[in-house]
Amino acid sequence: xxxxxxxxxxxxxxxxxxxxxxxxxxxxxxxxxxxxxxxxxxxxxxxxxxxxxxxxxxxxxxxxxxxxxxxxxxxxxxxxxxxxxxxxxxxxxxxxxxxxxxxxxxxxxxxxxxxxxxxxxxxxxxxxxxxxxxxxxxxxxxxxxxxxxxxxxxxxxxxxxxxxxxxxxxxxxxxxxxxxxxxxxxxxxxxxxxxxxxxxxxxxxxxxxxxxxxxxxxxxxxxxxxxxxxxxxxxxxxxxxxxxxxxxxxxxxxxxxxxxxxxxxxxxxxxxxxxxxxxxxxxxxxxxxxxxxxxxxxxxxxxxxxxxxxxxxxxxxxxxxxxxxxxxxxxxxxxxxxxxxxxxxxxxxxxxxx
Numbered sequence: 001x002x003x004x005x006x007x008x009x010x011x012x013x014x015x016x017x018x019x020x021x022x023x024x025x026x027x028x029x030x031x032x033x034x035x036x037x038x039x040x041x042x043x044x045x046x047x048x049x050x051x052x053x054x055x056x057x058x059x060x061x062x063x064x065x066x067x068x069x070x071x072x073x074x075x076x077x078x079x080x081x082x083x084x085x086x087x088x089x090x091x092x093x094x095x096x097x098x099x100x101x102x103x104x105x106x107x108x109x110x111x112x113x114x115x116x117x118x119x120x121x122x123x124x125x126x127x128x129x130x131x132x133x134x135x136x137x138x139x140x141x142x143x144x145x146x147x148x149x150x151x152x153x154x155x156x157x158x159x160x161x162x163x164x165x166x167x168x169x170x171x172x173x174x175x176x177x178x179x180x181x182x183x184x185x186x187x188x189x190x191x192x193x194x195x196x197x198x199x200x201x202x203x204x205x206x207x208x209x210x211x212x213x214x215x216x217x218x219x220x221x222x223x224x225x226x227x228x229x230x231x232x233x234x235x236x237x238x239x240x241x242x243x244x245x246x247x248x249x250x251x252x253x254x255x256x257x258x259x260x261x262x263x264x265x266x267x268x269x270x271x272x273x274x275x276x277x278x279x280x281x282x283x284x285x286x287x288x289x290x291x292x293x294x295x296x297x298x299x300x301x302x303x304x305x306x307x308x309x310x311x312x313x314x315x316x317x318x319x320x321x322x323x324x325x326x327x328x329x330x331x332x333x334x335x336x337x338x339x340x341x342x343x344x345x346x347x348x349x350x351x352x353x354x
Contacts, residue, residue, distance in 0.1 A: 030077035076143065088147055116266030157198070185259045199243060230254075296316070306334045
């Protein structure tokens, strides 16, 4: 049914416009109690698929990757579809419109997406306020929400640490985890911040700001992770892993979109990322040991793809592009498959990188 809808309606629309329409519908359904409950029952995952990570119960290993819900507008709606957690963002210290359209393209023959969105979002103050309202209710506190933070485009690279710290301090009291994103290809110079020399002060500043904010709110420290690109060399992946262990980071997210294509500007997501994503996750696992938290993302379209990520060492997995092509049953299919596997393996508990 969804394939027909995609071919007849969404495929004929501008990709960004189609995303806005579909996302608005998800949010609308989540606001109608009876309809919301029916949809939730249809798409819910098995409780046997829950995992304990950082002492927090994740209803499922499978979550929404950053980029789908940039401003924390649809956390309840996406959870309703069977995602175990939602990573919102990327959020910058200051609101910004992103790059000029067109900035999102479908790559139909690969069931992929190419984007050069450029961190369009309302800014960390607005997103923090929205999350504060969400967390004010018992239902909102039960949702697992990560927040992905990036550098404001107008902020010079030499001031990046302050920019990230601003967002970390604002958002930490409302997040179940924070992700420092230095791997998007769509903000000029951002990927240069993945070098260990540039990354260290950013992570240290974000950690201090987040800890100060949670301490002031009488909350435990929020886990801090870093998201890396698939285009890093193996040696650079190892260097980031060593830095994460040295700083006691709480995990690594691998991988972001790739610039390893000839389709035009922007990063490519979807099935073309799968092989490299699996390689990077496996490499990180071999270097960080069995207890490190690694979130695998990139090219997950089917339950088999998600299972591969778990098999090579991912603690949690995320998808985004698959939702566009597979439709509203996407998350529940994958979550239920992982739950069936989890029932055979027994409980999973993960802590930090070091």
